[in-house]
Amino acid sequence: MAKLKRLLLWGGILLIGGILMLGAAANEMMSSILGDNQQTNITEDMLNGLPDWITPEMVQGAIDMMHENGYPASVVLGQMILEGGAGGSELSNPPYYNCLGQKSPSYGENGTVTMQTEEAWGTVTAVFSTFASYKDCMLAWAHKFTMPPYVSHVTICPRDPATGHYDADSFIEAIWRAGYATDPNYVQKVINIMTIYNLYQFNNMTAEDLEDQVTGNGQFTHPCPDMTYQSSYFGEIRPYEQGGHKGHDYAAPVGTPTYAADAGTVTIAGWSDSAGNWVVIDHGNGLVTKYMHHSRIVVVAGQSVRKGQKIGEVGSTGQSTGPHLHFQVEQNGIAVNPDYYL
Ligand SMILES: [Zn+2]
Structure with missing residues (x-):
């Protein structure tokens, strides 16, 4: 897939935005960008060893998608890493939330943005989807697999009896067989990434795991439960x-x-x-x-x-x-x- 490069048409707007962010309004802007739906219990520790541009909010979006569709979080995260996605680019950050480099039209997009990308045959300008959240971006990715030609391959994949989530290795093979990628080694490449980065850990997370991980005996949780x-x-x-x-x-x-x-x-x-x-x-x-x-x-x-x-x-x-x-x-x-x- 295309590796996203510099912003072309929107660069000037973002530059002005960046200067504004340096001002006293930075806190207010950040808190309005990071709405309540962007909060996450994915901690930095869980992201140890992952590429720098993967944020807790992206992982949370993948898990939220998994809880709605049953599609493994490890597969979408593995594809993001393998393909570079929109990793670390303006497109992947708020307010666009397109961390998968998905071109418009996409299911659930809330707008579009025009950017320059590098394809194998040269530099092109493309129209990408923008989303209200990382979860919406992940749901747009997932939506493809609810329809032909993927759905018949996906629904016969084994599911984890405890979580109901599709088996990750079977899932990636199913969508490859349905034509998701032409690379004959694609399945093994994604499996290698899921293994190397221990992405499978995210597939077993239940809604309960994402509740507060540390609890006290009152309104507050203890800020340092491991104290001496x-x-x-x-x-x-x-x-x-x-x-x-x-x-x-x-x-x-x-x-x-x-x-x-x-x-x-x-x-x-x-x-x-x-x-x-x-x-x-x-x-x-x-x-x-x-x-x-x-x-x-x-x-x-x-x-x-x-x-x-x-x-x-x-x-x-x-x-x-x-x-x-x-x-x-x-x-x-x-x-x-x-x-x-x-
Ligand atoms: Zn003190």
Whole structure:
């Protein structure tokens, strides 16, 4: 399939958009682009070893498609990797969400965009579909297989009795036999990619697996369940600090994962001299949580997070005497005891 290259006709518009994104409106723009339907529980850890341009939201879209059609998430992801798709290009990113390089017309497209692509015989300008979400992009891919010539080959594929999803290797062979690709080695190529990148792991995910992966005993999930011990409490009076400790400290080895205590929008993911690498999440209704002293942060300002989504790893950056997570809860700007929410 064509490897997508630079934007031709829309380049100028995107350039202006990019400059705007640098401005103060960046947070608002990102949160409006990443609507609630783009939230995901696919964590960065699950994407270890995959090409950089594959995002948790793309994997989530593939799994959502699988839950509707039964077509294995590993096959669509394997094809994306094998063919390069629209990987990392403007077309694959919001607001276009066309991570499969699908040309218009496509099932469920919400618009079109004209871009330059490189085909085997030279450079051509083509009209691609745009989608409202990665799930819609994946559903457009899946729609083909609900119709001739594919449907009769697909429906006889064995299904996993536990999940109801089609067997991935049988599925790729079925659509190849129906004419999806002319390369005689296509089936083996996709199987190799699914094996090398461990894409099969995504086929067994049930809706329950995608629910919050870490749970506490109250409204919030614990932000550091793998801590060694709680080294300090809210309100503790310490000589180097005015007005008492504003949060809880969880001592843990460097690299221990930290999680969003609740769903929300990341408002800060960056550096502070006192808080080190810190993350601030706005949960709405005046409720904000702060996570300090990370060795590493895996979220960016403006993105939506789900409750229990990994946000970083414990460290000792900023004003800190040892590896720990400082977890602070604020209601209308006032630090409150996190125990009210845990
Ligand atoms: Zn602290």
